[in-house]
Amino acid sequence: MAAQFKSNVRLREEKGFGSVSMKRLIFCGVGAVLVFMVLRFTPLSGVALPLLVVVFILLLVLTGSRGGLPLWQRLLLGLRGVLVLAAARKPHGAAAQVAQMLNLDPTIVHLSQSLLFKSKYKAVTDTDWSEWVIFANLEEAEGARGLRFIKEIGHKEIGHKEIGHKEIGHGEPL
Amino acid sequence: MSRFRKDHLVPRTVLIEPFDLAMHGTEERLILLQNRFALWLRGLGGPARFVTWQMPADLSPRVQYVTEMAEAADNHCRRALLVEYRRHYELLQSDANYQRASCGLAVWSDPSQTARALARSVAGSFDTFAMEAPWPALFTGDYELREPGGGYRGWHLAPVGSPGGRPLYAFLSSHQFQPTIWDFRRPFKSLLSRGFPLAVCIDIPKTWDQNDAINELESVVQAYSVHLATLRGEDSRSIKKVNDCRQALEELNMGDALHDVQIVVALTAPNTRTLRDRVDEVVKLVKPWFGLRAEIGEAQSEAAKFFGTHSTKSIAVPHTTWPVVSRELALLFAPLGLRKLAGLDGTLRGEDAGGAYPVFHNSWRDKRATHEVWVGGSGYGKVRRTAA
Numbered sequence: 001m002a003a004q005f006k007s008n009v010r011l012r013e014e015k016g017f018g019s020v021s022m023k024r025l026i027f028c029g030v031g032a033v034l035v036f037m038v039l040r041f042t043p044l045s046g047v048a049l050p051l052l053v054v055v056f057i058l059l060l061v062l063t064g065s066r067g068g069l070p071l072w073q074r075l076l077l078g079l080r081g082v083l084v085l086a087a088a089r090k091p092h093g094a095a096a097q098v099a100q101m102l103n104l105d106p107t108i109v110h111l112s113q114s115l116l117f118k119s120k121y122k123a124v125t126d127t128d129w130s131e132w133v134i135f136a137n138l139e140e141a142e143g144a145r146g147l148r149f150i151k152e153i154g155h156k157e158i159g160h161k162e163i164g165h166k167e168i169g170h171g172e173p174l
Numbered sequence: 175m176s177r178f179r180k181d182h183l184v185p186r187t188v189l190i191e192p193f194d195l196a197m198h199g200t201e202e203r204l205i206l207l208q209n210r211f212a213l214w215l216r217g218l219g220g221p222a223r224f225v226t227w228q229m230p231a232d233l234s235p236r237v238q239y240v241t242e243m244a245e246a247a248d249n250h251c252r253r254a255l256l257v258e259y260r261r262h263y264e265l266l267q268s269d270a271n272y273q274r275a276s277c278g279l280a281v282w283s284d285p286s287q288t289a290r291a292l293a294r295s296v297a298g299s300f301d302t303f304a305m306e307a308p309w310p311a312l313f314t315g316d317y318e319l320r321e322p323g324g325g326y327r328g329w330h331l332a333p334v335g336s337p338g339g340r341p342l343y344a345f346l347s348s349h350q351f352q353p354t355i356w357d358f359r360r361p362f363k364s365l366l367s368r369g370f371p372l373a374v375c376i377d378i379p380k381t382w383d384q385n386d387a388i389n390e391l392e393s394v395v396q397a398y399s400v401h402l403a404t405l406r407g408e409d410s411r412s413i414k415k416v417n418d419c420r421q422a423l424e425e426l427n428m429g430d431a432l433h434d435v436q437i438v439v440a441l442t443a444p445n446t447r448t449l450r451d452r453v454d455e456v457v458k459l460v461k462p463w464f465g466l467r468a469e470i471g472e473a474q475s476e477a478a479k480f481f482g483t484h485s486t487k488s489i490a491v492p493h494t495t496w497p498v499v500s501r502e503l504a505l506l507f508a509p510l511g512l513r514k515l516a517g518l519d520g521t522l523r524g525e526d527a528g529g530a531y532p533v534f535h536n537s538w539r540d541k542r543a544t545h546e547v548w549v550g551g552s553g554y555g556k557v558r559r560t561a562a
Contacts, residue, residue: 081471
């Protein structure tokens with residue numbers, strides 16, 4: 001009744017240097033070298049080498065994972081959160097303009113039970129005509145969402161079929 | 175399944191009645207239960223979601239029902255018995271802080287498959303009652319996103335307008351499953367034993383096609399083999415990864431499916447300081463089994479959608495799923511075996527194995543012919559209970 005859970009068998013994370021994986025080292029190295037190469041063609045070529053080291057360290061820090069997310073993503077999520085909150089609180093403010101520019105949706109700030117937990121496909125669920133409940137005797141159907149006989153207007157006995165929550169054939173004579 | 179069909183999957187929801195895991199008290203019965211769950215999970219073709227809600231509950235509806243029955247009773251013996259029942263329920267209620275555990279399952283399937291067919295399949299495989307029904311709402315009224323502050327350093331949801339006893343919510347998502355031993359009791363029993371309302375969602379956004387899963391894992395094994403062959407020195411994590419991949423491959427070749435899974439926990443608290451304490455408590459509690467992170471920013475609002483029938487793709491949170499095989503995923507359905515105060519319909523049958531909750535059961539709800547055998551010593555209360 002127990003199972004030994006496994007490591008993430010779909011994730012490749014070969015050993016690099018210390019706790020930094022090879023994949024992350026290569027990404028940071030390539031990023032820093034790209035910045036170095038671009039800077040060599042600009043008037044800032046004198047500081048290209050120190051910047052290479054700075055960018056490498058910066059990328060290492062920004063890609064450091066906590067809670068399954070790298071630092072840059074956590075910062076970005078926090079920033080987006082602050083922006084949508086500000087946009088929702090002041091719909092005509094500068095934050096709202098920036099949010100609109102970045103295609104952020106400030107309405108996500110407000111959650112309504114009726115919208116969030118509404119079953120979108122209820123109609124499909126409840127109107128399945130192939131799922132008729134079949135009873136061996138009419139007595140069984142009484143009060144069990146099946147075929148029922150009721151007295152109706154004008155002292156006429158009429159039929160009333162009910163399937164799930166959907167009523168059909170209301171008022172049809174049997 | 176073709177892309178066309180995947181785009182047209184619709185969610186079917188069922189509510190499942192939890193049972194008492196103590197009824198499967200022996201090791202053999204628990205293995206059988208795990209196999210039953212795993213067999214059903216192997217057949218998953220599309221996304222699925224299992225949710226358990228642990229909310230405060232009391233016996234008031236039952237007390238009211240018994241009171242009405244007593245008022246309507248013609249027989250004075252029956253009336254006296256019902257009054258006695260009412261007193262018993264009130265006595266239970268006065269000493270208890272009950273919670274109700276409800277479980278729901280949503281499966282995204284072809285429109286031609288009905289919720290009733292799903293309910294039948296679940297009831298047959300999980301050996302418990304399941305009925306097609308929309309899921310209950312996680313919270314009532316309107317809520318809004320709040321930034322960190324007021325004693326809690328994380329983002330959270332707060333009720334809008336008059337709180338009226340409505341709590342704050344914080345959503346935590348899993349990002350890592352620890353390579354350790356899980357069973358039906360650990361870690362969910364301790365998590366759901368907390369005395370506060372919470373909800374747990376096991377989201378299964380993808381069940382891999384068996385051939386695709388095998389190819390995927392074989393490519394990982396191949397890549398690691400090359401890495402290990404060229405490595406000078408020790409890389410214990412890579413060796414463990416290769417072993418895990420080979421074991422997963424063996425299980426896949428024995429018929430298991432590979433599922434991507436993420437656990438989302440919704441925690442509630444009356445104020446931010448309590449919310450902070452509860453978040454810390456839960457994160458620390460489950461850390462030996464899986465890592466949880468508090469969702470940041472708008473992801474906190476989006477995470478609430480996990481407790482409805484929104485498809486995982488439409489929920490804008492960082493999806494940090496973990497691949498597990500069916501026999502492992504079966505253990506994540508453990509909340510089904512933690513009944514608590516499940517329902518008040520039927521006859522009072524006694525207490526759960528822990529003695530913490532009264533157990534009610536209605537044998538006649540689906541109008542089947544039912545035979546019950548009541549066994550007990552003299553004076554146990556068989557006749558009186560049957561008469562009630």
